[in-house]
Amino acid sequence: MKPSHRLGFVLRLSIALLPAAAVAGVPAERGPEAYSQAVDGLDAAQSAAFLRGRALFHQVWVVAPSLEHEVEGLGPLYNAFSCSACHPGNGRGHAPDGPGERMRSMLVRLSVPGHGPHGGPRPSAAYGDQFNEQGIPGVPGEGRARLSWQPDVFRYPDGSLCALRRPRLQLTELAYGPMRKVQTSARIAPAVYGTGLLDAVPDAELLTLARRQRPDHVRGRVNLVWNAGNAQMAVGRFGWKANVPHLTQQVAAAFLGDMGITSGMFPQRNCTSVQQACRQAPAGRVPQLDPKQLADTAAYVATLAVPPASVPSDARGEAAFTQAGCANCHLPELHVADRHGASAGGESVIHPYTDLLLHDMGAALADGRPDFRAGSRAWRTAPLWGIGLAREVDGRAGFLHDGRARSLEEAVLWHGGEAQAARQRFVRLSRADRLALLDFVAGR
Numbered sequence: 001m002k003p004s005h006r007l008g009f010v011l012r013l014s015i016a017l018l019p020a021a022a023v024a025g026v027p028a029e030r031g032p033e034a035y036s037q038a039v040d041g042l043d044a045a046q047s048a049a050f051l052r053g054r055a056l057f058h059q060v061w062v063v064a065p066s067l068e069h070e071v072e073g074l075g076p077l078y079n080a081f082s083c084s085a086c087h088p089g090n091g092r093g094h095a096p097d098g099p100g101e102r103m104r105s106m107l108v109r110l111s112v113p114g115h116g117p118h119g120g121p122r123p124s125a126a127y128g129d130q131f132n133e134q135g136i137p138g139v140p141g142e143g144r145a146r147l148s149w150q151p152d153v154f155r156y157p158d159g160s161l162c163a164l165r166r167p168r169l170q171l172t173e174l175a176y177g178p179m180r181k182v183q184t185s186a187r188i189a190p191a192v193y194g195t196g197l198l199d200a201v202p203d204a205e206l207l208t209l210a211r212r213q214r215p216d217h218v219r220g221r222v223n224l225v226w227n228a229g230n231a232q233m234a235v236g237r238f239g240w241k242a243n244v245p246h247l248t249q250q251v252a253a254a255f256l257g258d259m260g261i262t263s264g265m266f267p268q269r270n271c272t273s274v275q276q277a278c279r280q281a282p283a284g285r286v287p288q289l290d291p292k293q294l295a296d297t298a299a300y301v302a303t304l305a306v307p308p309a310s311v312p313s314d315a316r317g318e319a320a321f322t323q324a325g326c327a328n329c330h331l332p333e334l335h336v337a338d339r340h341g342a343s344a345g346g347e348s349v350i351h352p353y354t355d356l357l358l359h360d361m362g363a364a365l366a367d368g369r370p371d372f373r374a375g376s377r378a379w380r381t382a383p384l385w386g387i388g389l390a391r392e393v394d395g396r397a398g399f400l401h402d403g404r405a406r407s408l409e410e411a412v413l414w415h416g417g418e419a420q421a422a423r424q425r426f427v428r429l430s431r432a433d434r435l436a437l438l439d440f441v442a443g444r
């Protein structure tokens with residue numbers, strides 16, 4: 001895979017757009033700003049939307065009523081003040097180191113057994129479908145989500161060791177009564193660059209891939225989820241379980257679920273019937289987000305460039321990746337329809353290293369919380385493009401849906417289910433080949 005494939009259309013806007021913090025001597029496509037560049041070829045209107053969206057992404061939202069009318073509406077219940085709190089540098093979040101540390105870039109989805117209105121998860125009557133740890137003054141936050149870790153060590157056939165940690169989640173200090181039969185799913189924030197391209201992959205491509213026979217009994221499935229934009233079911237593609245169909249809905253859902261900010265798409269505040277103080281808190285503007293703010297924020301994430309892939313130092317890594325069967329799910333190529341000017345150069349192939357489909361990943365990764373068609377063990381193949389820069393952008397960035405993995409190697413060792421055969425081949429590689437494979441992944 002030559003980097004020029006991706007450079008064909010994902011180039012950078014001029015330096016003038018870069019945040020001032022670009023580090024001297026570090027090219028913009030590496031280092032802390034690696035995920036903060038705009039795709040090339042934006043026209044003046046798109047560049048302006050990118051800048052407005054960038055400001056909104058970093059905006060610290062305030063409690064209503066406020067003099068800062070345009071950015072009021074935080075809460076009453078929420079997880080974070082800003083998008084970038086959870087997606088630092090447009091990258092991924094991390095899990096707390098222990099039960100005493102708060103979740104800063106991570107959240108817990110909730111449900112009770114059964115189905116919700118559109119066949120999705122059924123929210124808890126008292127707590128809703130997401131655990132909001134924070135409340136504005138006068139509104140009690142829902143409680144504390146605490147992660148603790150059970151250490152484990154994996155020993156390779158060649159004797160090398162890798163330390164692993166298995167999460168245990170507890171919800172404590174519950175402010176709205178006990179939770180019965182609750183299903184939880186703790187998820188770190190994934191990175192947001194490249195999502196405009198993932199949004200532009202036609203449904204038809206995903207449906208075709210889902211029918212494709214693959215080695216190792218690998219079979220991808222589409223999630224079918226609720227499209228709040230047109231009130232119909234749609235193919236899911238965003239979120240760790242592909243539980244959201246389109247980028248605009250993902251962003252609107254984040255505004256509401258993570259920050260408590262209503263929009264035309266989600267006009268109801270996220271207060272349950274027992275959360276009286278939440279229901280009575282002043283709302284300020286209704287809805288709190290205007291359509292342009294939603295569109296600008298979505299346009300910003302949609303036009304964040306994927307950092308260029310690096311040329312592998314030797315061909316072994318790519319060969320090992322393919323031969324181990326990683327590429328059965330982490331597909332090197334998908335096609336995109338023209339969108340956001342992304343395929344302006346006539347280029348319509350992207351290299352995200354995902355099929356955007358759900359796979360059974362085994363019991364060790366199961367969360368016990370079905371999400372539309374995604375069962376407890378099912379996860380969307382995570383895109384691998386740009387992943388090697390995660391810790392340059394944020395030193396604590398985590399891997400896998402709950403951030404249990406601290407390295408790419410740990411992430412691979414947790415693979416099971418349909419990925420068990422690939423994991424076994426990985427484990428049996430010589431140490432040099434294993435490192436070459438991981439190096440190849442880090443360079444995508």
Ligand code: HEC
Pocket residue numbers: 057079080081082083084085086087104105106107187188189190191192195237238239240241243247250251254255258259297301
């Ligand atoms: C409290 C932390 C938190 C905040 C705040 C937050 N996010 Fe997220 N974001 C997440 C998590 C967790 C997911 C994965 C959700 C899932 O799997 O259901 C996610 C997923 C996403 C995705 C989908 C990425 C993918 O590849 O599937 C996008 C895009 C996104 N967020 C954008 C935003 C925007 C824009 C904002 C601000 C309006 C925002 N997020 C605020 C935690 C957060």
Ligand code: HEC
Pocket residue numbers: 218240321324325326327328329330359361365379380381382383398399400401402408411412415418419422423426441
């Ligand atoms: C059966 C499909 C499948 C195969 C085969 C597979 N993966 Fe994955 N991979 C996934 C899924 C699904 C996830 C997300 C799992 C989760 O978050 O719990 C994932 C996650 C990852 C991650 C972490 C990504 C992130 O964003 O945190 C890495 C790294 C990774 N895979 C590398 C590999 C490598 C290397 C191989 C081959 C040895 C491989 N995978 C084989 C499906 C697969």
